[in-house]
Amino acid sequence: MNLLHRRGVLRAAALFPLVGTPAAAQGNDPLPSWRDTAPKRAILDFAAAVTAEGTPGFVAPADRIAVFDNDGTLWVEQPIYPQFAYALDRLKAMAQRNPSWKQEPLFRAALAGDMKTVLASGSGGLQRLIGAALAGNTPEESARLAQAWLAQAKDPKWGKPYTALVYQPMIEMLRFLRARGFQTFIVSGGGVDFVRSFSEQVYGIPPWQVIGSTFELRSSLLDGKVNLTRLPAVDFIDDGPGKPIGIARQIGKRPLIAFGNSDGDFEMLQYTTEGSGRRLGVLIRHDDLEREHVYERDTQVGRLARALDAAPHRKWLVVSMKNDWSRIFA
């Protein structure tokens, strides 16, 4: 999650109602919510090339690895990452049991919803808050808590559950690639427990194909039973240069295709497209004020500048949500 790394100011995102777009006629089109523009053609061409048996570009199914960032690539991340909204709600729920928090300016600001002070505390402050909010639980409790929160929390702008604000074109892309023998992985800067709590149901991606940032886990005995609890200390930040490390450590193969939307995905796209043979890097650009948000260089939540500047030289595809997607939300 970029919030763990960067200071930033929340953008006020205007409330735009979802424009109901009828789904394109499906027919034989595996990507009906993608308009027939250059990015779709390039992706279809890439998938055809690496799956064409008997050709030099053929890649065996075992090596067809596709990686996807989550926040801003598969679902909304503005005005704040859903996981950070979750952590703030958890802090509020836990405040009574932690009276000492009131003595600390950072926690007091978070509990009061003073986002300016919170974000001014930098990545160290954000890590402390998220660590405190989500520590102490077993992995199973963490999943239940996150699922319970997701079942009732609403995006502040659209009043919809976050899991309804996933991008339909990307859901189609996940299915399209899996149908062609790809294994799909999420490689998120967000906390892995949170993403795993909905990835199977929403994206069809099992937890062991989700890589993310982690807090340390402690193993101890409780009533004679193995008890795993999450500590407040960060173990691994799966963002920026951490993403290739997370991929190598957990997947063990270099991806063929990578989708991202921010500078935190730069190294993942770089690592992917520097592999031998044909590879593909794709950047999603948030440029649709009417149907989603517009943000790019001037935000700290999903900032896209360095990767966008590098895209032409590195031959990364740039997808415009406004021009290349006929429909945005699932």
Place this chain on the structure above:
Amino acid sequence: MNLLHRRGVLRAAALFPLVGTPAAAQGNDPLPSWRDTAPKRAILDFAAAVTAEGTPGFVAPADRIAVFDNDGTLWVEQPIYPQFAYALDRLKAMAQRNPSWKQEPLFRAALAGDMKTVLASGSGGLQRLIGAALAGNTPEESARLAQAWLAQAKDPKWGKPYTALVYQPMIEMLRFLRARGFQTFIVSGGGVDFVRSFSEQVYGIPPWQVIGSTFELRSSLLDGKVNLTRLPAVDFIDDGPGKPIGIARQIGKRPLIAFGNSDGDFEMLQYTTEGSGRRLGVLIRHDDLEREHVYERDTQVGRLARALDAAPHRKWLVVSMKNDWSRIFA
């Protein structure tokens, strides 16, 4: 890998030629190399119960997780773990480029094959040796090096490649469980890169379903490209109490069934069988002098004492290689 944890003395294992056992008639038996004894019946019964739709014991395919230790559970580990033989060969190959090693008693002993001194150095010494032997490579180089070594190395007792010394009954078990909707994972104390270098070909298990001990990875730029290299420092020991942590961190679900053979698997079996509903823990006992090895309480390579003592109380199955397997090697 237990070697990273424990001091020990290598056992001299006598050279017993493989006794050619004709494979049992396959027919409808999914486990033809398992004799019709109590462990096989219990495993078949367990698999039938958790896959019986419409019954209270039914477990959805998404939650059918099976975990397997590697050394001594899926392939031979005596007289020394194959990965340690690999590390010693690498050290010898690298000695000329590292003249300072000759000044260090530990490295000098390793290069001279003085296993007594090496093992007397304890887990710290062994970690230093393995770290030095396998550091500096990219994940892709590590895989190629391990594969090249496995292609020519021979087990010292049988003169066969290590990958030929996998247990046929366990290969059948992996296939049997996968055919019933289980996801199969290796949870090894060994280094993850080494196990991944052959797991797909030999066990049908892709690298992202292999969890193991890790050395730190460093990400840097080399000629402007992302360059991941393994450092000599240990990052995570996936043995003993580390196994539940590795499972939670990488799989994200508690297993339904766990197979192990040593005290390093105790916590993995404990964590598995303490889950709600029906679970199964299985220990493989090395008690066949003629067809494999006999070792149990008095060895440091795959020691089995605490877990065996706990088995009756915890209702873990104990499988005798001698009595319950009609065939040992694949």
